[in-house]
Amino acid sequence: MAVSSHELIAGFADPVQASQQVFRAALKVMSEPGTRVEVDYVEQAPKGLDLSTWQLALSLLDPDTRVWLSPTLASSDAVISNLRFHCQCPLVEFPKDADFAIALNTELPQLAELNWGSAEYPDRSTTLVVQVPALSAEPFWTLSGPGIEHTRSLRIAGLPDAFRAELIKSRQRFPLGIDTFWCCDNRLTALPRTTKIEPRTTAIEPLNTEQEAC
Amino acid sequence: MSTATGYNFAYLDEQSKRMIRRAILKGVAIPGYQVPFGGREMPLPHGWGTGGMQVTASVIGETDKLKVIDQGADDTTNAVSIRRFFAHTAGVETTEQTADATLIQTRHRIPERPLQADQILIYQVPIPEPLRFIEPRESETRKMHALSEYGAMQVKLYEDVARFGHIATSYDYPVMVNNRYMMDPSPIPKFDNPKMSMMPALQLFGAGFEKRIYAVPPFTQVESLDFDDHPFEVQSWDEACAICGSDHSFLDEVITDDNGSKMFVCSDTDYCRERVEQGFVGTAADLPIADLSIAEVETN
Numbered sequence A: 001m002a003v004s005s006h007e008l009i010a011g012f013a014d015p016v017q018a019s020q021q022v023f024r025a026a027l028k029v030m031s032e033p034g035t036r037v038e039v040d041y042v043e044q045a046p047k048g049l050d051l052s053t054w055q056l057a058l059s060l061l062d063p064d065t066r067v068w069l070s071p072t073l074a075s076s077d078a079v080i081s082n083l084r085f086h087c088q089c090p091l092v093e094f095p096k097d098a099d100f101a102i103a104l105n106t107e108l109p110q111l112a113e114l115n116w117g118s119a120e121y122p123d124r125s126t127t128l129v130v131q132v133p134a135l136s137a138e139p140f141w142t143l144s145g146p147g148i149e150h151t152r153s154l155r156i157a158g159l160p161d162a163f164r165a166e167l168i169k170s171r172q173r174f175p176l177g178i179d180t181f182w183c184c185d186n187r188l189t190a191l192p193r194t195t196k197i198e199p200r201t202t203a204i205e206p207l208n209t210e211q212e213a214c
Numbered sequence B: 001m002s003t004a005t006g007y008n009f010a011y012l013d014e015q016s017k018r019m020i021r022r023a024i025l026k027g028v029a030i031p032g033y034q035v036p037f038g039g040r041e042m043p044l045p046h047g048w049g050t051g052g053m054q055v056t057a058s059v060i061g062e063t064d065k066l067k068v069i070d071q072g073a074d075d076t077t078n079a080v081s082i083r084r085f086f087a088h089t090a091g092v093e094t095t096e097q098t099a100d101a102t103l104i105q106t107r108h109r110i111p112e113r114p115l116q117a118d119q120i121l122i123y124q125v126p127i128p129e130p131l132r133f134i135e136p137r138e139s140e141t142r143k144m145h146a147l148s149e150y151g152a153m154q155v156k157l158y159e160d161v162a163r164f165g166h167i168a169t170s171y172d173y174p175v176m177v178n179n180r181y182m183m184d185p186s187p188i189p190k191f192d193n194p195k196m197s198m199m200p201a202l203q204l205f206g207a208g209f210e211k212r213i214y215a216v217p218p219f220t221q222v223e224s225l226d227f228d229d230h231p232f233e234v235q236s237w238d239e240a241c242a243i244c245g246s247d248h249s250f251l252d253e254v255i256t257d258d259n260g261s262k263m264f265v266c267s268d269t270d271y272c273r274e275r276v277e278q279g280f281v282g283t284a285a286d287l288p289i290a291d292l293s294i295a296e297v298e299t300n
């Protein structure tokens, strides 16, 4: 797909400084899993991407990173054109080939479809970036592990139960695993493969989160 | 503050920074595991530690305050030059005070003052692979890490015990991170090893020659290897710091005059200064600190 010039929007006003600041935000949430930060270095994102997703892309993606997009994003002219123009990242058809997979919460690939890295090179795994309808510190999940002094609470709204179960179970394969960023509007959090997730309640969480802000 | 024109911010090109940033994120996600990274060489004077410089250049931003220490001191030639380099190429503020710094680049020490959340400690690493002296082939050490095959290191340490009656290794003392990966803590004295565990600050390690990055996230367990009958012990001194009287810091032996007179002083110059300001005194309290910085320093 070619770049549609009428879909192009501005990237960072100051790419060097904004890339560094967004990276530091990403570093903060990856090293202190479940903490939530805001990133505000762009006015708008391509239609379909959250502000935080777009800023992560501008900061971390380039011609060296293969990117997989979930179906709605992959069929969006605005998303494709801006990623191609600003990041020049190659897009791949299968999640297994991706360094970064960007997905809507309703279009998540199965974790098994991603690249988990190898025993010798566990770093060569896909980083999964998911756009979700809400992120909060409500005690739905109790997190523990590196980067967390005791425990930390996190609620990520809008995830299918099967995916939640798969994510929790994936910890058994450490050091192989999938590191995740969670994006909602201008907010960002992360769960690296080391974070243990304890569901505090077995009650099924409502998927309807329209009234909630993230 | 503005940066000097004609340079990339913090000297490194943006593509290399992105590559290093992605490697840092993976390093944080797999604590203690060595992430290989690509990118261009950073042509720098010998002794600056390219790995540490590349990590600092990729992490640093305009609002950071940088501290650089070399063997605990802020005023060695290398520490001063590195601070000036980033003040010049990134326009950042620099400081000698541990408490004020957001980023601390270090060679061979961890500050005595406990580090806080949101500080980042960046180590210059000469040899990142703790198993290298046992197994020179990278493909083999990768396998050993993959399988957690760390018996050879235990054997090496036990040879110390057999020969000397105790574990003689006092620098570069291997650790286990998050109960999974064996890691080289860089040539810090083993005195500093316990500070690495459950530290509220993020610890990043950069090895320039071998192009490896590794990390210890905040509040992560770091355990020094030992044996049930020979538990890990840190260095200790019978003396206290001659300047500030500290009986709990890592001490350097300093020659004070041409006759070979000696005394012991804190290796962490900022910590010592802070204690003197707080009113602590040692046996050589009348001696100005400035005189000591030019004295010959022997590390034991």
Ligand SMILES: [Zn+2]
Pocket: B241, B242, B243, B244, B245, B246, B249, B265, B266, B271, B272, B273, B275
């Ligand atoms: Zn002292």
